[in-house]
Amino acid sequence: MSSFPNPDRYQQMEYRRSGRSGIKLPAISLGLWHNFGDSTRVDNSRELLRYAFDLGITHFDLANNYGPPPGSAEENFGRILREDFRAYRDELIISTKAGYTMWQGPYGDWGSRKYLVASLDQSLKRMGLEYVDIFYHHRPDPETPLEETMRALDHVVRQGKALYVALSNYPADLAAQAIAILRDLGTPCLIHQPRYSMFERTPEQGLIQTLGDAGVGCIAFSPLAGGVLTDRYLQGIPEDSRAASGSKFLSESQLTEEKMEKVRRLNIIAQQREQKLAQMALAWVLRDDSVTSVLIGASKTAQIDDAVAMLAHRQFSDTELAAIDAALM
Numbered sequence: 318m319s320s321f322p323n324p325d326r327y328q329q330m331e332y333r334r335s336g337r338s339g340i341k342l343p344a345i346s347l348g349l350w351h352n353f354g355d356s357t358r359v360d361n362s363r364e365l366l367r368y369a370f371d372l373g374i375t376h377f378d379l380a381n382n383y384g385p386p387p388g389s390a391e392e393n394f395g396r397i398l399r400e401d402f403r404a405y406r407d408e409l410i411i412s413t414k415a416g417y418t419m420w421q422g423p424y425g426d427w428g429s430r431k432y433l434v435a436s437l438d439q440s441l442k443r444m445g446l447e448y449v450d451i452f453y454h455h456r457p458d459p460e461t462p463l464e465e466t467m468r469a470l471d472h473v474v475r476q477g478k479a480l481y482v483a484l485s486n487y488p489a490d491l492a493a494q495a496i497a498i499l500r501d502l503g504t505p506c507l508i509h510q511p512r513y514s515m516f517e518r519t520p521e522q523g524l525i526q527t528l529g530d531a532g533v534g535c536i537a538f539s540p541l542a543g544g545v546l547t548d549r550y551l552q553g554i555p556e557d558s559r560a561a562s563g564s565k566f567l568s569e570s571q572l573t574e575e576k577m578e579k580v581r582r583l584n585i586i587a588q589q590r591e592q593k594l595a596q597m598a599l600a601w602v603l604r605d606d607s608v609t610s611v612l613i614g615a616s617k618t619a620q621i622d623d624a625v626a627m628l629a630h631r632q633f634s635d636t637e638l639a640a641i642d643a644a645l646m
Contacts, residue, residue: 322405323371330373331628335508335534335609340481342410342508344603345624346376348538348612353393354384361616363397368618370405372625378510378536378612379444380414380455381436387419388443395444409450413440414485416455428458430469437473451507452479454495456486467495471504481507485538489523496531508534508609515583515598515645516542516576525607534609537602541613543571546598550577551584582644586637592630596623600631601641 332341347369353362366377383390391413402409415436418426425432437452452473454466470482482504484495496506509528511520517539528535541547550572580594587597602611613624633641 321367321371321401326371326373328373329625330375333606333609335536336528337532338481338505338507338534340410340507340534342376342534342536342610343374344610344628345374345599345621346378346536346610346612347374347621348378348614349390349394350378350380350383350538351614352616353379353390354386355389355393356385357393357616359393359396362393363401365615365618365621366394366397367401369615369621370402370409372621374621374625375408376410376412376610378412379440380417380453381419381440382417388439391440391443395446399445411444411446411449412451412453412483413437413444413449414453414455415440416453416458416485428454428456428461428466428469430465430472433466433469434473437478441478448477449479451481451483453483453485453510457488457491463491463494464498467498467502471499471502474504483508483510485510486512487524489527492524493527493531496527496533500531506531506533508536510536510538510612512539513537513602513608514540514542515546515601515641529607535607536610536612537608538612540602540611541595541598545572545576545580546583547595548584548593551581579645583641586640586644590630590637592627593623595620596627596630599624599627601633603631604633604638 331344333344334341352365377394379391379394381388381391415433416428419436424435433454441447441449452470454470458466473479474482482499484492484506487495487509492509499506511524513520525535584594587594590597599611602608613620615621
């Protein structure tokens, strides 16, 4: 694109309200889980962020442990933010999380008030921000009382370090309890971030309904099942692929013949829709208003182009939905 930012960026994106809040998120959000740590060239990370913003993607999603190494994604994002996005901070939704291991000792993990407050302070320092727009508890803590964790989230909002709070990886029953506590504290939960894809449909077993009833948004991560729901592995495992790299997020052993047969059946349906498989998989997650936004990861600008182009064809007929369900059986 010839200029930054693109003056027509808000004409290209669909924005969807998060539950009953005042916040609208782009239907496509950019996750910085991979490709923004120290192992990635900063110039490539900068290109991806600028390109996404030019297409109307205003939401950048991070966590304290994103990298590798942990913390480096926030540091690199902060540098790019200062150099390229300083004038556009109020046009952005920046989120981060805490809940996984970040430092040694008993206070660097899970969901205690001490960990969450300290982690957010560190995240703000790494990114050079006074506040984040959304602060998530990244996963439930089986040992810390839920009230303590939710009070910590309420506390950081009252401190002015976060505008909204959110949950991730909470099962439906625990999410309902956490949402109720936050509501009673006067700091309502904005959104919940579950793993959700054609291959991971657990959120349909009560969570999505719970969020809808409570007026809480939903943003799906891993909508492509770690890259399985693409045409990347239809002809085998490329040497330069994630599955061949020894990644803990996608291994060769996960690409079973049974799963790949399902992928091939899904790809036929996508071709009939005149879409790439990845586009159909993203559209499927966004097939109704129960999901506010879908988080994509990207290592190339073409992947962002594909995701945004999907929005022009994200509706499904009942026949297509039935065919997808049959392909997954």
